[in-house]
């Protein structure tokens with residue numbers, strides 16, 4: 001990459017503009033402005049090699065990067081009522097849906113897959129910002145309910161990558177109702193003592209942040225991600241002040257105690273694998289450790305785990 | 317009634333005339349007395365006609381009327397021995413959300429609601445009913461307390477939304493709302509939410525994930541304000557009327573969508589014209605709903621609440 005950027009790119013820049021780059025072979029980094037070769041960018045999980053800016057990445061690319069050997073199964077998501085309010089602004093909602101489906105090849109803004117992560121079963125749900133801004137409506141809500149059910153069925157953790165401009169306004173109040181609905185889905189998961197891990201990606205705002213995306217047992221964010229309830233523009237209009245640098249970015253939230261960690265995309269799989277391994281229901285302590293140490297401090301959690309395992313198996 | 321809405325102008329004119337005549341009248345002029353009676357009849361008729369067919373945008377205006385019942389009116393009229401409880405035990409006491417305990421028609425309850433305030437001084441003190449994270453954390457604390465002591469929870473909602481400010485974001489507005497919804501769906505006591513005026517977005521649903529959601533006939537409940545929706549989808553706030561209609565924000569629409577459970581009728585001309593009568597009707601409705609809930613098992617109350625929300629907007633029960 002370096003020889004390319006140092007030698008070829010400056011010349012290349014002189015010759016072309018963004019619009020006439022052949023076949024989208026080049027992508028301009030939105031942060032540092034460097035031209036990035038498409039294949040290199042893809043190999044780097046859509047992270048700029050120069051400034052570490054995390055560009056958006058498709059749900060499929062995430063699944064491939066996260067599951068063992070890039071192997072996973074997508075689940076078919078439940079059907080939901082289409083355009084329940086018969087909503088129309090300057091365009092019909094059904095038209096907007098059609099466009100988004102054409103653009104992404106997906107039915108709505110959430111994809112759910114299951115597979116193995118470091119040998120452990122895992123369910124991953126990824127919200128797709130490219131589908132109507134990832135907005136939370138009936139379909140995304142139902143996808144989360146389905147993902148939670150699947151995780152419970154498989155006794156697996158649920159890892160959710162959030163990305164949304166907020167609620168699907170075209171579904172009106174029914175989009176708002178996804179806040180309690182998804183919360184119930186997460187509660188079911190938690191009552192089964194299965195980990196819910198949220199990875200907040202750029203941007204996660206509004207009703208999405210104010211429901212499932214802030215209810216993780218573990219809260220992770222990608223570097224630089226905008227994470228907020230009220231968007232920066234709304235706040236500026238309300239208080240008529242310019243906002244401080246880095247306000248509502250992942251690092252700012254980490255500083256303010258709202259996140260457990262900010263994790264670079266290249267470290268995401270390893271981090272998630274480690275977390276689910278550590279939180280997993282399998283007995284992780286080697287027998288030697290248990291014998292040699294104080295039973296009160298070490299043995300207790302393992303007993304609790306055995307009990308819950310026994311309780312769940314006795315239900316069968 | 318001095319605060320008329322724009323579409324109430326004909327009524328305002330009639331009532332102005334009535335007041336004028338009343339000023340002239342010295343008690344002896346039968347003709348003037350008759351005129352006044354006729355005008356009163358006409359004004360009432362006009363009021364009934366107007367309020368029978370309010371558009372969603374007009375309802376939005378009514379829902380925001382400065383004389384709508386406030387939480388302080390409701391607690392004063394419906395809650396005996398109301399004992400406010402303050403603070404989130406972490407940072408501050410947010411006065412946009414008022415909560416406490418008291419007795420509702422003989423039964424000990426926990427009350428939580430947004431308070432917009434009545435005059436400039438109290439509006440500022442209550443931040444116009446726009447809560448910060450501390451408000452939602454106080455609400456969580458009180459809901460947990462209600463659960464602990466097996467007290468029903470009554471919430472009252474009248475807010476344009478949660479406060480969009482720097483401090484609110486720094487202290488986790490989103491998390492506070494998310495957690496408030498979570499606690500609402502976790503408690504094992506009866507919970508009844510009443511949308512009194514504006515039910516504005518996440519800031520409202522944070523207190524409205526209840527066993528029963530009641531709504532005044534002219535209240536609104538929406539995912540975003542009509543103006544906000546218009547600004548985003550129509551690219552101009554001037555299309556707020558269209559947005560209000562398209563989003564289905566009225567109690568009548570929401571009952572059809574099964575998002576709310578019951579509409580509470582308002583006095584002719586809106587709750588703002590007769591606040592005590594409106595609050596009394598609300599109290600009756602709450603009492604009825606509460607009576608149907610109090611006998612239930614704690615676990616059943618929670619499970620029913622959760623299932624109710626899961627069923628909203630679904631093609632079929634799943």
Ligand SMILES: [Zn+2]
Pocket residue numbers: 029030031032033034048049050051052053
């Ligand atoms: Zn860059």
